[in-house]
Amino acid sequence: xxxxxxxxxxxxxxxxxxxxxxxxxxxxxxxxxxxxxxxxxxxxxxxxxxxxxxxxxxxxxxxxxxxxxxxxxxxxxxxxxxxxxxxxxxxxxxxxxxxxxxxxxxxxxxxxxxxxxxxxxxxxxxxxxxxxxxxxxxxxxxxxxxxxxxxxxxxxxxxxxxxxxxxxxxxxxxxxxxxxxxxxxxxxxxxxxxxxxxxxxxxxxxxxxxxxxxxxxxxxxxxxx
Numbered sequence: 536x537x538x539x540x541x542x543x544x545x546x547x548x549x550x551x552x553x554x555x556x557x558x559x560x561x562x563x564x565x566x567x568x569x570x571x572x573x574x575x576x577x578x579x580x581x582x583x584x585x586x587x588x589x590x591x592x593x594x595x596x597x598x599x600x601x602x603x604x605x606x607x608x609x610x611x612x613x614x615x616x617x618x619x620x621x622x623x624x625x626x627x628x629x630x631x632x633x634x635x636x637x638x639x640x641x642x643x644x645x646x647x648x649x650x651x652x653x654x655x656x657x658x659x660x661x662x663x664x665x666x667x668x669x670x671x672x673x674x675x676x677x678x679x680x681x682x683x684x685x686x687x688x689x690x691x692x693x694x695x696x697x698x699x700x701x702x703x704x705x706x707x708x709x710x711x712x713x714x715x716x717x718x719x720x721x722x723x724x725x726x727x728x729x730x731x732x733x734x735x736x737x738x739x740x741x742x743x744x745x746x747x748x749x750x751x752x753x754x755x756x757x758x759x760x
Contacts, residue, residue: 569597569638569675571667585678587661590644590685595667598635600628605671609641611650612678615657615664621649644685657683 574592595607609622622645626638650663657663662683669675 564598564635566599567597567601567672567675568599569595569669569677571595571677571679573643574640585664585680587680587682588643589682590642590647593641593643593646593681594637595626595639595641596635597626597628597638599633600630600636602672603628603630605669607639607667607669609646609665609667611653611655612664612666615650615655615662616653619653619655621646621653621665643681646681647683647685651683660684 571588571593572586573588574594576588576594604625604627606623606625608620610616611619611621622641624639624641628636628638646665647657647663650657655663660682661680663681664678665681666676666678
C-alpha cells in the first residue's frame with residue numbers, strides 16, 4: 536500500500552513539473568534542494584559537487600523549500616581561498632507554487648573579478664573554487680568552480696576635454712548723437728588788441744585830453760573879460 540502511494544506521488548509530481556520550463560525527474564527532487572549552473576545549462580537538480588562553470592551568468596535554483604525567503608553567501612575555498620566572502624544576496628521562494636523555482640542569477644565574471652581583487656590567483660584552467668552557503672534553512676553548501684578565462688571589457692574612453700569658455704564680448708560704444716556742442720568764444724579785452732591799434736587808441740586819448748584843456752582855458756578867459 537505504501538509503495539503504491541509513493542509511486543502515485545512520483546507520477547503526479549513528474550506530470551506536474553513536466554509542463555514547466557524546468558523538466559526534471561521527480562525521483563531527483565528532495566526537500567530543500569538547491570543547485571547552481573550556467574544559464575541554459577543543466578535542466579534539473581543534481582547532487583554532484585564541484586561543478587565546472589564558466590564566466591557567463593549563473594543561476595541559483597531551488598525546489599520544495601520550507602521557507603519563503605532568506606539570504607546566501609558565496610565564499611572562496613581551498614585551494615584558491617580561505618573562506619573569503621565575495622558575495623551575499625537574498626533569495627525568495629513562492630511556497631504557494633512549490634516545485635522548482637529560480638532563486639537568483641549572478642555573474643560568474645563578477646565572482647572572478649572579486650577574487651582577483653583580493654590578490655588571489657586562479658588554479659590553472661579550473662579557475663577559482665567557490666561555495667555558496669544558505670545562511671538559514673535550508674543549510675545547503677554547494678562547492679563549484681568558475682573558469683578565470685573571462686573576456687576583458689574594453690576600458691571606456693575618457694570624455695573629451697571641455698572647451699574653454701569664449702571670451703566675453705566687449706560692450707558696444709554708445710551711439711554718436713547729431714548735436715554738436717556750441718563753440719564758446721571768450722570775451723575780447725584790450726589785451727588781445729594788436730599793438731598798432733592800441734597805439735592809435737592811446738594817441739586819440741591824448742588828443743582828446745588836449746582839446747579838453749584848451750576848452751577850459753577858453754572858458755576862463757571869457758569869464759575874466
